[in-house]
Amino acid sequence: xxxxxxxxxxxxxxxxxxxxxxxxxxxxxxxxxxxxxxxxxxxxxxxxxxxxxxxxxxxxxxxxxxxxxxxxxxxxxxxxxxxxxxxxxxxxxxxxxxxxxxxxxxxxxxxxxxxxxxxxxxxxxxxxxxxxxxxxxxxxxxxxxxxxxxxxxxxxxxxxxxxxxxxxxxxxxxxxxxxxxxxxxxxxxxxxxxxxxxxxxxxxxxxxxxxxxxxxxxxxxxxxxxxxxxxxxxxxxxxxxxxxxxxxxxxxxxxxxxxxxxxxxxxxxxxxxxxxxxxxxxxxxxxxxxxxxxxxxxxxxxxxxxxxxxxxxxxxxxxxxxxxxxxxxxxxxxxxxxxxxxxxxxxxxxxxxxxxxxxxxxxxxxxxxxxxxxxxxxxxxxxxxxxxxxxxxxxxxxxxxxxxxxxxxxxxxxxxxxxxxxxxxxxxxxxxxxxxxxxxxxxxxxxxxxxxxxxx
Amino acid sequence: xxxxxxxxxxxxxxxxxxxxxxxxxxxxxxxxxxxxxxxxxxxxxxxxxxxxxxxxxxxxxxxxxxxxxxxxxxxxxxxxxxxxxxxxxxxxxxxxxxxxxxxxxxxxxxxxxxxxxxxxxxxxxxxxxxxxxxxxxxxxxxxxxxxxxxxxxxxxxxxxxxxxxxxxxxxxxxxxxxxxxxxxxxxxxxxxxxxxxxxxxxxxxxxxxxxxxxxxxxxxxxxxxxxxxxxxxxxxxxxxxxxxxxxxxxxxxxxxxxxxxxxxxxxxxxxxxxxxxxxxxxxxxxxxxxxxxxxxxxxxxxxxxxxxxxxxxxxxxxxxxxxxxxxxxxxxxxxxxxxxxxxxxxxxxxxxxxxxxxxxxxxxxxxxxxxxxxxxxxxxxxxxxxxxxxxxxxxxxxxxxxxxxxxxxxxxxxxxxxxxxxxxxxxxxxxxxxxxxxxxxxxxxxxxxxxxxxxx
Numbered sequence: 016x017x018x019x020x021x022x023x024x025x026x027x028x029x030x031x032x033x034x035x036x037x038x039x040x041x042x043x044x045x046x047x048x049x050x051x052x053x054x055x056x057x058x059x060x061x062x063x064x065x066x067x068x069x070x071x072x073x074x075x076x077x078x079x080x081x082x083x084x085x086x087x088x089x090x091x092x093x094x095x096x097x098x099x100x101x102x103x104x105x106x107x108x109x110x111x112x113x114x115x116x117x118x119x120x121x122x123x124x125x126x127x128x129x130x131x132x133x134x135x136x137x138x139x140x141x142x143x144x145x146x147x148x149x150x151x152x153x154x155x156x157x158x159x160x161x162x163x164x165x166x167x168x169x170x171x172x173x174x175x176x177x178x179x180x181x182x183x184x185x186x187x188x189x190x191x192x193x194x195x196x197x198x199x200x201x202x203x204x205x206x207x208x209x210x211x212x213x214x215x216x217x218x219x220x221x222x223x224x225x226x227x228x229x230x231x232x233x234x235x236x237x238x239x240x241x242x243x244x245x246x247x248x249x250x251x252x253x254x255x256x257x258x259x260x261x262x263x264x265x266x267x268x269x270x271x272x273x274x275x276x277x278x279x280x281x282x283x284x285x286x287x288x289x290x291x292x293x294x295x296x297x298x299x300x301x302x303x304x305x306x307x308x309x310x311x312x313x314x315x316x317x318x319x320x321x322x323x324x325x326x327x328x329x330x331x332x333x334x335x336x337x338x339x340x341x342x343x344x345x346x347x348x349x350x351x352x353x354x355x356x357x358x359x360x361x362x363x364x365x366x367x368x369x370x371x372x373x374x375x376x377x378x379x380x381x382x383x384x385x386x387x388x389x390x391x392x393x394x395x396x397x398x399x400x401x402x403x404x405x406x407x408x409x410x411x412x413x414x415x416x417x418x419x420x421x422x423x424x425x426x427x428x429x430x431x432x433x434x435x436x437x438x439x440x441x442x443x444x445x446x447x448x449x450x451x452x453x454x455x456x457x458x459x460x461x462x463x464x465x466x467x468x469x470x471x
Numbered sequence: 472x473x474x475x476x477x478x479x480x481x482x483x484x485x486x487x488x489x490x491x492x493x494x495x496x497x498x499x500x501x502x503x504x505x506x507x508x509x510x511x512x513x514x515x516x517x518x519x520x521x522x523x524x525x526x527x528x529x530x531x532x533x534x535x536x537x538x539x540x541x542x543x544x545x546x547x548x549x550x551x552x553x554x555x556x557x558x559x560x561x562x563x564x565x566x567x568x569x570x571x572x573x574x575x576x577x578x579x580x581x582x583x584x585x586x587x588x589x590x591x592x593x594x595x596x597x598x599x600x601x602x603x604x605x606x607x608x609x610x611x612x613x614x615x616x617x618x619x620x621x622x623x624x625x626x627x628x629x630x631x632x633x634x635x636x637x638x639x640x641x642x643x644x645x646x647x648x649x650x651x652x653x654x655x656x657x658x659x660x661x662x663x664x665x666x667x668x669x670x671x672x673x674x675x676x677x678x679x680x681x682x683x684x685x686x687x688x689x690x691x692x693x694x695x696x697x698x699x700x701x702x703x704x705x706x707x708x709x710x711x712x713x714x715x716x717x718x719x720x721x722x723x724x725x726x727x728x729x730x731x732x733x734x735x736x737x738x739x740x741x742x743x744x745x746x747x748x749x750x751x752x753x754x755x756x757x758x759x760x761x762x763x764x765x766x767x768x769x770x771x772x773x774x775x776x777x778x779x780x781x782x783x784x785x786x787x788x789x790x791x792x793x794x795x796x797x798x799x800x801x802x803x804x805x806x807x808x809x810x811x812x813x814x815x816x817x818x819x820x821x822x823x824x825x826x827x828x829x830x831x832x833x834x835x836x837x838x839x840x841x842x843x844x845x846x847x848x849x850x851x852x853x854x855x856x857x858x859x860x861x862x863x864x865x866x867x868x869x870x871x872x873x874x875x876x877x878x879x880x881x882x883x884x885x886x887x888x889x890x891x892x893x894x895x896x897x898x899x900x901x902x903x904x905x906x907x908x909x910x911x912x913x914x915x916x917x918x919x920x921x922x923x924x925x926x927x
Contacts, residue, residue, distance in 0.1 A: 017541075018483075018484075018541075018544075018545075019545065019548075020483050020548070021483065021548045021549050022483060022548070022549075024480055024482070026480070027474075027476050027477065027478060028474075085473075085474075088474075089474075089475065092475075092476070092477045092478070093477050093478075093560075093850065093851045094851065104549075104623075122578070123851075124847075124851030124852065126890070130851075163848075163851055166848050167560075167848075167849075185893075185894075185897065186890075186893040186894070186897075189893040189894070189896050189897040189900070190853065190890075190893055190896075192896075192897075192900050193844055193847050193848075193853055193893070193896045193900065194847060194848060195848055388649060391580075391649050391650060392619075392622050392623075392649075392650060392651055393623075394549065395549045395550065395579070395580030395586075395619055396580065397646065397649055432890075434582070434642075434646075434888075434890035434891060435890060435893075437641075437642040437645040437646055437649070437891075438641075438642070438645070440645050440646075440648075440649045441641065441642075441645040441648075444645070444648050444649065
């Protein structure tokens with residue numbers, strides 16, 4: 016059998032040394048966040064109790080490139096550059112003339128793209144003198160990443176995990192503890208926010224909104240503590256661009272130019288990380304890929320939400336951000352892709368979408384898991400539930416190529432493995448997985464609950 | 472911070488194209504297996520109902536090298552060559568002048584070294600016209616590997632999983648099913664062996680011995696079916712030598728020569744796979760590493776067993792093999808490293824040990840998990856319970872170097888990740904893990920139950 020290459024690897028010396036900030040290359044600047052009380056643009060001082068100066072500066076930066084500190088590069092090199100794979104066996108099983116490439120972030124310590132930002136966040140906080148980091152986590156991907164990164168820089172890490180996940184997914188908690196974090200079931204007795212909820216219902220299953228409130232409350236009340244967020248914000252998307260920068264180098268190494276790029280979107284950091292460097296190339300006229308975001312049909316912020324100012328959390332404690340949102344009061348169905356169950360979309364991603372620079376598509380989870388099982392059986396990797404959405408869209412595109420005979424180059428982001436999500440596969444394989452659609456009737460109340468913000 | 476390289480990667484074009492057979496290079500040939508009835512050496516005909524001719528030929532081969540078929544290489548390239556890491560951060564945390572390298576097999580589809588032999592076994596069986604493969608599995612690593620490999624070559628895969636594991640570790644079963652296997656709880660109603668056990672106890676928790684009997688019974692009774700074994704046999708160790716051959720190339724690329732090589736031993740295939748190519752170099756006088764096998768104190772076949780003819784399975788159905796054994800009736804404690812809970816050691820490994828070419832050491836599991844947590848927090852990978860034994864021995868050696876000031880080069884095999892073994896970490900971190908020692912009184916009955924084989 017003729018030799019064919021499956022993995023396109025970069026040497027550690029080829030690891031990108033700068034993150035890419037898409038903002039200065041966009042045809043219009045993104046809308047600024049507003050203070051929820053004054054409705055005035057928030058400034059660095061508003062963010063100082065929660066984030067160190069370096070991250071605040073990155074959050075509002077208009078510089079095109081930001082240097083990756085040497086200490087961060089040294090940690091990245093534990094797993095980066097991550098591999099880009101040519102999916103020969105998936106292509107064969109589909110009978111498509113398309114050439115499919117996937118960028119795999121499951122090789123990281125947390126098994127997903129999350130450490131790409133957890134590491135610099137821990138580094139900048141440690142440099143600014145923080146002693147501990149607090150955060151929330153749902154299924155646990157972000158908490159795991161921050162637990163690992165905090166330990167490397169001598170920071171304590173305290174994670175409030177959504178109660179339902181804490182109870183149902185004990186292995187994620189164990190992984191956070193293995194990396195040295197303290198994990199609390201949220202709502203907890205450690206915060207006013209948690210105690211208030213528990214007073215009403217001692218067995219409350221929790222929510223990301225409550226867990227955020229607890230982590231923020233603790234950070235705001237301790238000068239040695241800071242808060243860390245794993246998606247949505249500009250500096251998070253900035254850090255993730257290392258994914259796309261590497262992918263550009265890897266495709267160039269095999270002399271390929273992408274026709275279509277697909278990724279999944281929850282908060283938007285994995286998608287932005289992969290696609291913004293390609294968007295730079297597209298805006299500069301050096302390539303012209305279709306860039307497509309895939310979201311779950313049960314939480315369709317881009318395809319069914321409105322573009323409006325809304326809160327980032329369920330409780331309404333954060334600054335107001337202009338984004339595609341289903342309303343901060345929207346409670347998505349408990350689909351297996353926990354990382355995509357967010358009512359809003361990153362403001363920067365939302366802005367890019369509003370500018371018409373990316374497309375969006377919503378898919379039901381059974382189609383996604385069918386794609387994932389096909390992928391596992393051909394390529395040998397069991398995907399996390401989130402990137403099953405990207406794979407399903409990738410397969411749709413590849414089958415369209417089979418129809419049309421086009422040999423398109425499709426690039427997708429396999430942003431994590433599913434080793435801790437096998438209960439979802441069991442549900443799919445045993446026929447217990449269902450698809451829930453979101454009716455207009457169900458969306459109406461949460462959209463009606465958007466905060467009133469006068470037009471500028 | 473100065474750049475330093477963490478990963479030594481090989482290009483797919485550098486993947487070894489031959490497996491290495493250590494037998495012709497040994498100073499004496501290994502003892503042959505005996506028929507349990509006649510006590511005469513078994514021949515190819517005795518094995519033909521269970522294995523295809525190609526594998527039987529490899530089992531008894533005296534050729535130094537065996538070509539890896541192109542179809543197998545193409546599958547290997549999905550994850551091979553696997554990375555060799557320099558453990559800079561572990562070294563720092565230990566304050567050792569030693570240079571520690573670890574070869575990581577957790578990047579494979581099953582998350583361990585097992586696919587290295589599952590893929591060629593499936594390939595040769597498919598080429599010989601088999602329609603399905605049967606096997607047993609305990610915790611599920613081997614079953615997962617064979618499930619994946621069988622699917623690639625169009626074979627059905629049927630796995631009898633030890634009942635206790637089937638009940639307690641549903642995620643491993645789901646992973647096998649995701650790769651397309653049918654998984655049965657053993658003892659099952661599908662075989663005479665299983666029915667006999669269930670007649671006595673319908674809720675019997677099963678054992679590897681019973682599961683082997685079921686898988687062998689089904690294969691022997693169906694001309695279209697064959698049986699596959701994941702360790703112990705010569706052809707399995709042969710396939711695993713791809714690990715050591717790659718490691719030799721990777722160390723050469725950074726101009727290092729190992730002083731000490733440590734690996735964990737259960738059936739012996741991971742250890743033989745890593746070390747036999749180095750043993751070749753040692754026997755040829757090109758290097759002189761100490762080669763050290765590490766086994767659990769609760770199942771110490773090399774350090775506390777006898778070197779004698781014994782059965783490979785608990786029920787006494789297999790040929791008699793001369794090996795280091797605790798007696799086929801020995802039931803190890805339920806330690807977390809399920810892959811090391813085997814009463815015997817691979818005959819070939821046993822022979823090499825008997826020749827004085829490798830050392831052996833037994834370690835308690837709490838020391839191993841302490842090493843694993845230190846490793847996870849510095850290197851970012853959560854090890855499987857089995858290689859925690861190798862890591863603990865590696866750390867002992869590195870701390871000895873700290874005392875002596877020697878800058879030894881230590882190479883170890885991280886043969887799998889622990890993403891599906893986090894319950895073990897929870898037991899360790901919560902203080903529930905204990906160490907069980909094996910008393911002479913406990914060993915006596917199983918050693919007394921060895922089959923009587925007259926000296927040749």
